Amino acid sequence: MRILFVSESSLPHANEVTDSVLRVVDHYATGGDDLAIIAPGWRGTARLLRTTGGRGVPVHRIASLPLAGRTEVRIAPTSATALRRRIAAFQPDVVHLASPTILGGRAMVAAQKEGVPTVAVYQSDVPGHSARSQMPFLESASWQLLKDVHNRATVNLAPTTATRDQLIQHGIENVHLWRRGVDTSLFSRSLRDQSLRSQLAEPGERIVLYVGHLAGEKQVSDLEVIHDLPGVRLVIVGDGPERCALRRAMPRARFVGHRFGTDLATYFASADLFIHPGELETCGQTISQAMASGLPVIAPRRGVPTDLISSSRTGWLYTPGMLDEMRSAASDLLFDDAKRRAFGEAAQESVRKRTWPVLAEQLRGYYRSAIEQGSTLAAR
Structure with missing residues (x-):
């Protein structure tokens, strides 16, 4: 399977979004899938991800700017047209969007125009952060942004039942449960x-x-x-x-x-x-x-x-x-x-059975579902 990952954050910024992408990519790399990553970049960031098996996965870096007051958070203000060219060049079977907002939202539009199905993974509580900030009026705007982005996706995934229910309550459709794994061989x-x-x-x-x-x-x-x-x-x-x-x-x-x-x-x-x-x-x-x-x-x-x-x-x-x-x-x-x-x-x-290989194969099932749904829509 040819899988393109678009991540709103990336190394060297370590967070749950970055980690989940790395874990899944690491697993798929051992199975022979063709993989590529699009992520924010700045001077000195790596353009090749070396997996634990020694395989190199290309990382297409998008020029980014630091968020005011949070230099570790990067905003990549690229265009859907530029992303469409990258998607067309790689020709993925599916695009995996990790915590899509700005970069992911534009990649979603680009994938749609290329006729490529998308799986969007909700991972950041942007509305909740807005509500706790000094600008709580941004909460409703954040929900509208997420709704606009996620309702373009072929399949949406939430990490918990509480999060899934919250997304559905705010009008986001086609939401399924995909929990996070843990490396039980490491954490012991x-x-x-x-x-x-x-x-x-x-x-x-x-x-x-x-x-x-x-x-x-x-x-x-x-x-x-x-x-x-x-x-x-x-x-x-x-x-x-x-x-x-x-x-x-x-x-x-x-x-x-x-x-x-x-x-x-x-x-x-x-x-x-x-x-x-x-x-x-x-x-x-x-x-x-x-x-x-x-x-x-x-x-x-x-x-x-x-x-x-x-x-x-x-x-x-x-x-x-x-x-x-x-x-x-x-x-x-x-x-x-x-x-x-x-x-x-x-x-x-x-948590003994909730390993990343098990969760990555469950995710592959969602990819297949998205591809099947995309094929059905194309045939109409």
Whole structure:
């Protein structure tokens, strides 16, 4: 199959959109599919993606500009005509649109004009971020943009039932469920490292972990209620514009910056509890990674966590905004070793079969469905 991926974000910016594209491309590259990627680019960005199997996948970089105040977020203001030429040159069977907005929306138009079916994957809660920003009036405009983009797609995919229902409620059609995978061969309790624990915490301290972008919409500041728990050390993996403010607010926390691959997996495995405070997640990738590492997870009872966490079995869900509930849930697990161990084992078992190869083959089924639908429309 010839598959063209159009991603609204790309390396070196690491996020859930980038990671899911890389995981799927890596799997398909081993099976002999013909692949290409269109993504934002700027000086020095790579034009060849080297997969784990050693195969090179071409990356067509589109000139981009940084979003004001968020230099890691790039906007690629190209034209549908230019994208149409690239699509015509590659002649894909299907175009995979990862979190389409500006670049993805124009690629959608270009693919339509070329008669190529599209699969659009919803991965970023743009309306939710707008609602929490200083410009909440953009929320309705964001939904209209997403509706305009996604209703052009042959097939739309959502990562959770909550997200799927939300898209349908806002008038987006033909939405199916495609969950995110987790690399259970990498994220595993077997990587637990006592030496790392001794570097991060004092003897006897429990380690609470957060992994993610340090930006306002991630609500990392909510973890202040955990920061001062006695006998607890908060470890924060990631970076972003809020890092300095968070360090001032939580001076006892360990801020270790970005971590990747086995290094990241070792941080997960070496912690005791994972807390995910954000209410606007669409994929919950770090939740799945924590669970695969044998960690119970605490998160707000909204959106993605309600699909992934079985409250009172694999973790606890708290009422959004009720940080005293978050603190109580953390105390419940941190100071009861037997309960924490049981929750962690249940969490690990719950994601055991949700691997990227399994999810990538499910995605291939959606590609085939889109191709069949495109053929039916062309025959009319």
